[in-house]
Amino acid sequence: MKSLKGQLLISAGGLYDPNFRHTVVLVAAHDEQGAVGVILNRPLDMRVVEATPLLADLTGYDAVLFEGGPVAPQEAVLLVEADDRAVLDVHAFGGVGFLTGEVSDDVRSAIRRARVYLGHAGWGPGQLEAEMDRSAWILEPARADDVFSEDAGRLWQRVLERKGPPYSNLARIPFDPSMN
Numbered sequence: 001m002k003s004l005k006g007q008l009l010i011s012a013g014g015l016y017d018p019n020f021r022h023t024v025v026l027v028a029a030h031d032e033q034g035a036v037g038v039i040l041n042r043p044l045d046m047r048v049v050e051a052t053p054l055l056a057d058l059t060g061y062d063a064v065l066f067e068g069g070p071v072a073p074q075e076a077v078l079l080v081e082a083d084d085r086a087v088l089d090v091h092a093f094g095g096v097g098f099l100t101g102e103v104s105d106d107v108r109s110a111i112r113r114a115r116v117y118l119g120h121a122g123w124g125p126g127q128l129e130a131e132m133d134r135s136a137w138i139l140e141p142a143r144a145d146d147v148f149s150e151d152a153g154r155l156w157q158r159v160l161e162r163k164g165p166p167y168s169n170l171a172r173i174p175f176d177p178s179m180n
Contacts, residue, residue, distance in 0.1 A: 006093030010138040038068035041155035058114040068117025
């Protein structure tokens with residue numbers, strides 16, 4: 001399978017794992033060693049300034065913190081869109097990628113927008129490929145406006161609707177099908 005780096009993984013209707021039900025994941029890296037990314041559409045009831053005050057000037061002091069995935073949920077992950085992709089530590093697509101460690105003033109000046117996630121999503125060798133073979137995920141090229149959506153809580157539905165039929169029908173499946 002070719003690399004899924006820079007793709008959105010949209011959870012399919014039959015994916016009932018509570019870690020990934022109704023999620024949209026940006027794949028940051030994918031190779032024979034596995035894959036890593038962040039869940040884009042799980043805003044938390046907490047502000048960045050409360051959890052990681054040193055990053056609040058990058059996101060805005062009212063910015064919401066996001067749940068990035070079940071792996072290392074106590075670690076902050078910084079996803080940015082930058083004017084120059086050379087400043088990115090992990091490039092995902094276009095000017096979008098991840099910064100690690102301390103963010104220098106030079107790098108800060110290149111950042112257009114930023115989000116902070118707690119934790120990330122990860123797959124071991126062959127694990128994501130096996131999930132793809134089981135049709136657990138739907139692929140869509142990532143767009144910066146998806147990554148930094150103002151209404152992240154509805155991202156799953158919006159991306160599926162954008163793909164058109166039959167995916168737009170899938171967008172109407174409730175989180176808990178027994179509530180239908």
